[in-house]
Amino acid sequence: MKSRSERGALACLSLSMLLSSLGTSIANVGLPTLAEAFSASFQHVQWVLLAYLLAITALIVSVGRLGDVVGHRRLLLMGVTLFTVASVLCALAPTLWLLIAARTLQGTGAAIMMAMTMALVGEVVPKARMGRAMGVLGTMSAIGTSLGPTLGGLLIANSGWPAIFLINVPLGVLAIGLAVHFLPNDHHEKRADFDVLGTLVLTLTLLAYALAMTLGRARFDPLNMALLLVAVLGLGVFVFIERKAESPLVQLTLLRNLPLSAGFAMSALVTSVVMATLVVGPFYLTGALALDAVGAGLVMSTGPLIAALVGIPAGRCVDRWGAHRSAMCGLMTMLIGACSLPAVPMGFGVPGYVVPLAAITAGYALFQAANNTAVMADVTPQQRGVISGLLGLSRNLGLITGASLMGAVFAVGSASGDILQAQPEAIAQGMRLTFTVAAGLIGAALIIGVISQRGSRIAATSC
Known part of the structure; x- marks a missing residue:
């Protein structure tokens, strides 16, 4: 039986998660309107979306660790406040570049909200109900x-583009009120120092990688290669710094924990597959x-509708069956969907696409609830923030890499220099190759899950 405080705390965390995801999708639909309003090209106006996503990717681990240092509740309040204020600044921005700067601040707030939401679940929900909370x-x-x-389309049509940012303000104020009243106070024990140098290096490294994957849309020119090289070198420098740091941003020994590392790896692989549906589908x-644009939409x-409907039942399954079994079931369902898409003839039309898509999405909802529970269930309070940040990073890196990788695979499979001019059969062939690769990625995730479980059993037996 949930207490009133537990329900209120979960409502706060749910609203924080809703706001951070709404910040991406509602701005995406507004890009054409923003291009017209600021007389800007699409190449320029797309930075309204990219600035938000890049800020989340580059900062989510660092803000997760910062929450472990200053307190999860305190930092979540700061994050929601920053997100809300930045939303007002977005709506008031007189130029495109000031709007992009405000979106960067909004993305910083969203990174804090994402990391702290996961970190606080273990503090407000008993372990026996964690799967439901994740669902x-x-x-x-x-x-x-x-x-x-x-929602974005309705707001733009009736109130103009500033409304897609102002809608966040009352929701943000509500989230702040719920946090103040229902989230447990932070403990005041002595906390570790914050690794400023490691944070700076990791942020620049992740930013370089994200830019390498997003600029050019799967075309790797010299700039992309240079950014990728910077990311690789930055990763090496980061590892060196963390080995020497007295209070590292990320304790590298955590990555030797097989279930944790497996959870991060599986999350990245699976979200790459989910991104394939968004890249190839339209x-x-x-x-x-x-189909016309409305039908395709x-x-x-x-x-997303199936994910919303399946999420809560999936969480209940995790509590009943266990995290590992549920994760494997979710991956198997995704694998069935990914294998079905290349096999279904184009003549089956929309049902031949929607049914496998439903399997992929439902399987992902179950896997995500199970994997999040498995990763976060036994983490110590002093590490919840950084582990939550790493989990969020694995998802974001999967989405970013998937957009680039799956876009490239689709282009190769369709054998067309211009997808917009490609023949239907060429596009269908590109889709088949893309989801054949996607099935391989899910298979790799299944293998990692099996190896992780066997390794955990061997370790438990030897102890």
Whole structure:
């Protein structure tokens, strides 16, 4: 039986998750309007979206560790406040570049909210109900993703583009009120110092990698290669710094924990596959199945809708079956969907795409609830923030890498220099190759999960 304080705390965390996911999807639908409002090219206006995503990717681990140092509740309040104030600044921005700067601040707030939301679950929900809580958070994330385009379109049509940012203000104020009243106070024991140098190096490293994967949309020119080289060198420097630091940002010994490392790796692989549905889906639906933009949008909304519906039941399954068994079941469901898409003839039309998509999305909802529970269940309070940040980073890196990798695979499979001019059968062939690769990635995640479970059993037996 949930107490009133537990329900209030979970409502606060759910609203924080909703706001951070809504910040991406609602701005995405507004890009054409912003381009017109600021007389800007798409190449420039897309930075309204990229600035938000890059800030989250570059900062989520650092702010997670900062929460371990200053207190999770305190930092979440700061994050929601920053997100809310930045939303007002976005709405008031007189120029595109000031809007992009405000979106960077908003993304920083979102990074804090994402990391602290996961970190605080273990403090407000008993371990026996953690799977359900993770399912609720997954549902709220999916609702934010699916609600954004519809809500954003209505707000722009009736109130103009500033409304897509101002909608966050009352929700942010509500989240702050819930946090103040229901989240448990931070403990005041002596906390470790914050690794400033490691934070700076990791932030620049992740920023270089994210830019390498996003600039050029899967075309690797010299700039992309240089950024990727900087990221590799930065990773080496970061490892060196962390080995020498008295209070490291990331304790490298954590990565030797097989279940943790496996959870991060599986999360990155699986979210790469989810990104394939977002990258390939619009081209396949419009180019191969000849749907118009409205029809394609309705079909694409099937995924987030299923994730929203499945999230809470998936969490209950995790509590009942256990995290590992649920994760494997989720991956197997995703594998069935990913293998079905290349095998279904194009003549099956929209149902031939939607049914495998439903399997992929439902399997992902179950896997995500199970994997998040497995990673966060036994983490000490002093490490919850940084582990939550690493888990969020694995998802973001999977999405960013998946967008670039799957886009490249799709282009190769369609054998067309210009996807917009490709023939339906060429686009269908690109889709088949993309999801064949996706099935391979899910298979790799399954193997990692099996190896991790066997390793954990051997370690438990030897103890």
